[in-house]
Structures are given as structure tokens and as C-alpha cells.
Amino acid sequence: MKSTGDGTDDGAVPPPGxxxxxxxxxxxxxRRGxxxxxVGSLRAPDRATALLNARDLYTRRNEGVSIWVVRTDALAASSPDEKDPYFGPSQDKAYRNPTFYRIPDDVPHI
Known part of the structure; x- marks a missing residue:
């Protein structure tokens, strides 16, 4: 912003803060895997600056191997009030539970 010297400015709009x-x-x-x-939230003028600021703020001790920054207004989420419509119906689908077949002993991690 350019000043006129008398305490007023030339009418320029200051950049957003x-x-x-x-x-x-x-x-x-x-860590990998x-x-x-x-980990938190921050304000930034654009994605690139948000990524750099997130790196500086949240990985000061080399904690991370990857960072994502997402504008809050771009996120979509369910609310706790919507628990039954989103998560309730899965309880009545017995085929999702592995009770109808035998898992061989030589198959690990199941």
C-alpha cells in the first residue's frame, strides 16, 4: 500500500490477512506403512503455502514422511446424528461376518 505521507493512503485495498x-x-x-x-489445522493463502507451513509446523522433529493439506470447505463428513443411516444397516448383513466358512490354518493374518 502506498502512503501519501499525511497519514492517509492512496485508496489501495490492503492484501487479505x-x-x-x-x-x-x-x-x-x-512412518511408511x-x-x-x-494433526491439526492452519490458515494459508493457497495450497502451496499451506503445504510448506504444515511441514514447518507439524514436522519439526522429522516425524513425517508424507503430508496432506485439504481445504476444510472441501471435506465432506457424516455427523454423529447420522450414525444409524450410515453405519446401522451393516449390522444386519450376516454375510459380512466370516462365520459361514472355515479358514484354513495355513492362511495367516485373518
Whole structure:
């Protein structure tokens, strides 16, 4: 912003500040083979800056191998009030439970 010297400005609009930047959710994968987990949120003017800021803020001690940043307004999630419509119907599907067949002893990790 250019100043006129008398305490007023030339009418230029100041750049948006951190309070008006979009909110990003940060997900971090701590080690290879593990899934990403939500570690926090931050505000940034764009994706690239959000990724850099997330790296600086959440991986100061070399905790991570991968970072995701997602704008909060791009996330879709169910609410706890929707538990029955989303998760209730799976309980009445007996075929999802491995009780109708025998698992061979030589098959590991099941």
C-alpha cells in the first residue's frame, strides 16, 4: 500500500490477512506403512503455502514422511446424528461376518 505521507493512503485495498485466508486441515503419515492421521489445522493463502507451513509446523522433529493439506470447505463428513443411516444397516448383513466358512490354518493374518 502506498502512503501519501499525511497519514492517509492512496485508496489501495490492503492484501487479505491471515484471518481471511482459507482454513486447511493437515494430515500426516508418521512412518511408511501407516495411514495419514489428522494433526491439526492452519490458515494459508493457497495450497502451496499451506503445504510448506504444515511441514514447518507439524514436522519439526522429522516425524513425517508424507503430508496432506485439504481445504476444510472441501471435506465432506457424516455427523454423529447420522450414525444409524450410515453405519446401522451393516449390522444386519450376516454375510459380512466370516462365520459361514472355515479358514484354513495355513492362511495367516485373518
Amino acid at each position: 491471515p484471518g481471511s485466508w482459507p482454513l486447511y486441515e493437515v494430515f500426516l503419515r508418521p 501407516l495411514s495419514h492421521t489428522h
